[in-house]
Amino acid sequence: MLKVVGIYGSPRKGGNTDLLLDSALKGCQEQGDDIKKVYVRDLDIAGCSGCDGCAKTGICVIKDDMQDIHTLIDDADVIVLSSPIFFYGVTSQVKALIDRGQAMWWRRRGGKDSKTKIDTTRGRGFLIAVGATRGKNLFECAKLTARYFFDALGMSFEGGCFFRGIESIGAVKEHPEALQQAHDLCKK
Ligand SMILES: Cc1cc2nc3c(=O)[nH]c(=O)nc-3n(C[C@H](O)[C@H](O)[C@H](O)COP(=O)(O)O)c2cc1C
Numbered sequence: 001m002l003k004v005v006g007i008y009g010s011p012r013k014g015g016n017t018d019l020l021l022d023s024a025l026k027g028c029q030e031q032g033d034d035i036k037k038v039y040v041r042d043l044d045i046a047g048c049s050g051c052d053g054c055a056k057t058g059i060c061v062i063k064d065d066m067q068d069i070h071t072l073i074d075d076a077d078v079i080v081l082s083s084p085i086f087f088y089g090v091t092s093q094v095k096a097l098i099d100r101g102q103a104m105w106w107r108r109r110g111g112k113d114s115k116t117k118i119d120t121t122r123g124r125g126f127l128i129a130v131g132a133t134r135g136k137n138l139f140e141c142a143k144l145t146a147r148y149f150f151d152a153l154g155m156s157f158e159g160g161c162f163f164r165g166i167e168s169i170g171a172v173k174e175h176p177e178a179l180q181q182a183h184d185l186c187k188k
Contacts, residue, residue, distance in 0.1 A: 002033045004186065005076040009083035009094035011041045016130045016172040017082035020161060020182040024080050024128060024149055027183040033060035036072055040093045045069070058107030063119035067102045073104065073153055077123045079184060080160075085131035089141040099150045105152035123151030132164060132167035161185055 006025045012019045025035050036154040043065040053061040058065060073079065083090040090098070108119070131138045141163045147157040161182050167174050172179065 002028075002077040003036070003075055003077040004033045005036045005072050005078065006029045006110065007040045007079065007094070007097070008037065008041070009081060009091050009097075011091060011093060012084070012169060013041070015045045015084065015169050016163075017084050017128055018170050019174060020128045020130065020163075020179065021080060021082040023179045023182040024082075024126075024185045026051060028078075028080075028186050029188065031166050033078070033186070035078075038072065040091075040097055040142060043069070043097075044095070045096045045100060047096045048102055049156070054106045056102035058099060058103060060103040066097070069097060069100075069105065073101075075144065078126070079123065079150070079153070079155065080126045080128065081149070083129040083142060085129055085138055085142060088138065090129075090145055095145070101149055101152045104154075106150070108154050120151055120152070120153055120156045123153070123155040124155070124158045125155040126158050128162075128182060128185070129160070130163045130166045130172065134163065134164040138162075138164060150154075 004023050008018055010023055026070050029035050033055060046062050046064055049062065083094045125146065129139050129142050129144065150157045163178050
């Protein structure tokens with residue numbers, strides 16, 4: 001049984017990325033995976049202060065809801081991150097969580113003087129993203145951010161589901177094929 005953590009990155013409850021991630025996690029549940037859900041909008045996660053404290057200890061000095069997320073993530077085999085595109089990137093709430101992943105990166109690397117190369121085989125990461133417009137590069141920034149987030153966690157970035165032209169709350173319901181694609185995202 002795989003442990004799957006879904007990270008809901010939109011500030012909008014019941015929005016398009018919420019619905020798509022619900023569908024992806026339903027698909028995981030149907031194949032017997034253990035599911036945990038994280039709603040970033042409900043959490044108190046400060047941005048990284050860049051103090052370098054974690055470079056020595058592998059532990060973040062800021063005490064907020066990120067401690068619980070570190071534990072969940074450490075335990076996960078699969079992470080599915082969802083975010084709407086805000087100004088061509090992930091939401092600021094997601095970015096704060098990602099930046100705080102720096103502690104996990106140092107922990108895996110084993111401190112500043114270590115030559116250890118990060119192993120990215122302990123798990124797999126997926127991204128679900130939605131934007132209102134249709135530009136060719138709409139998801140490029142979010143994909144790069146996700147790639148290096150998963151890299152820091154020791155996970156490979158496996159791509160995901162990306163949908164253009166979806167704007168109002170719940171508009172993705174008019175695209176059953178998108179919901180189906182999300183449902184099948186983590187099929188073994
Ligand atoms: C602050 C803000 C910035 C946005 N920036 C972009 C953007 O750069 N490109 C785009 O295509 N859509 C942009 N959008 C539209 C959202 O990506 C779109 O409405 C999406 O469906 C919202 O997903 P959600 O319902 O999961 O929150 C933006 C929306 C907001 C509120």
